[in-house]
Amino acid sequence: xxxxxxxxxxxxxQKSSGPRVFKxxxxxxxxxxxxxxxxxxxxxxxxxxxxxxxxxxxxxxENDYTVLSIYLNPTQFNSPKDxxxxxxxxxxxxxxxxxxxxxxxxxxxxxxxxxxxxxxxxDETRFSxxxxxxxxxxxxxxxLTVVMKLLNIAxxxxxxxxxxxxxxxxxxxxMCEAFFMDLEIVPCATVREADGLAMSSRNENLDKAGRAKxxxxxxxxxxxxxxxxxxxALREAGFDVDYIVxxxxxxxxxxxxxxxxxxxxxxxxxxx
Ligand code: PAF
Numbered sequence: 137x138x139x140x141x142x143x144x145x146x147x148x149x150q151k152s153s154g155p156r157v158f159k160x161x162x163x164x165x166x167x168x169x170x171x172x173x174x175x176x177x178x179x180x181x182x183x184x185x186x187x188x189x190x191x192x193x194x195x196x197x198e199n200d201y202t203v204l205s206i207y208l209n210p211t212q213f214n215s216p217k218d219x220x221x222x223x224x225x226x227x228x229x230x231x232x233x234x235x236x237x238x239x240x241x242x243x244x245x246x247x248x249x250x251x252x253x254x255x256x257x258x259d260e261t262r263f264s265x266x267x268x269x270x271x272x273x274x275x276x277x278x279x280l281t282v283v284m285k286l287l288n289i290a291x292x293x294x295x296x297x298x299x300x301x302x303x304x305x306x307x308x309x310x311m312c313e314a315f316f317m318d319l320e321i322v323p324c325a326t327v328r329e330a331d332g333l334a335m336s337s338r339n340e341n342l343d344k345a346g347r348a349k350x351x352x353x354x355x356x357x358x359x360x361x362x363x364x365x366x367x368x369a370l371r372e373a374g375f376d377v378d379y380i381v382x383x384x385x386x387x388x389x390x391x392x393x394x395x396x397x398x399x400x401x402x403x404x405x406x407x408x
Pocket of ligand 1: 179207212
């Protein structure tokens with residue numbers, strides 16, 4: 137990847153030359169301080185797919201600069217095996233960033249992100265223990281803490297989050313409001329495969345049989361069946377169901393499939 141970049145929107149980086157990649161946060165901070173113009177930010181854990189692509193494209197269209205972070209955040213994983221199995225595709229991710237016209241990529245280390253040893257944490261005391269939080273204790277504390285750190289690092293005008301992780305989006309939006317953070321949190325529509333399966337990095341871990349079944353989750357939550365009937369139908373198809381919950385105009389779902397020695401957790405939600 138080229139390291140060509142410039143400090144002003146009028147002399148924006150040659151998109152074909154690729155983003156400038158920062159491993160060290162100190163180097164990024166120097167660059168960030170010199171930028172003039174609006175900054176859009178897309179935080180990710182890597183293994184980018186078309187859903188991430190849509191967030192990045194929107195940011196490129198709406199801002200003078202787009203910053204992508206790729207950081208596999210261990211504090212939001214409940215099990216070491218789940219963290220281990222998370223797909224890692226850095227070269228492919230950087231190619232996608234280049235093709236879309238991303239200006240900067242930040243890939244910090246754990247030592248940099250958690251120099252405090254995770255002593256300081258952002259806790260939400262109600263909604264974070266419901267839905268996914270009920271099944272993944274501590275997950276949202278890890279998410280909110282790392283997102284707070286990343287937003288402070290990026291110093292963006294806008295940050296883009298996919299609606300596939302709707303509970304995460306709501307918690308981040310409300311955290312920014314609660315802490316008077318001066319940026320816009322932009323929700324972006326879920327991107328789907330042809331059979332309705334919501335795009336997710338974890339889909340890479342589906343085997344052939346799992347992939348053939350996975351679209352059922354979206355089909356069923358869109359159906360007229362009630363939540364209990366949807367759970368029942370999913371269980372009969374071999375899913376392990378965490379929850380199917382309809383409330384406040386949205387039906388949210390989390391269910392897993394066993395694929396070989398991996399458990400692939402699928403999330404989805406639709407307006408209802
Ligand atoms: O949605 C994700 O990929 C992660 O939860 C995020 C927001 C990048 C924080 O690690």
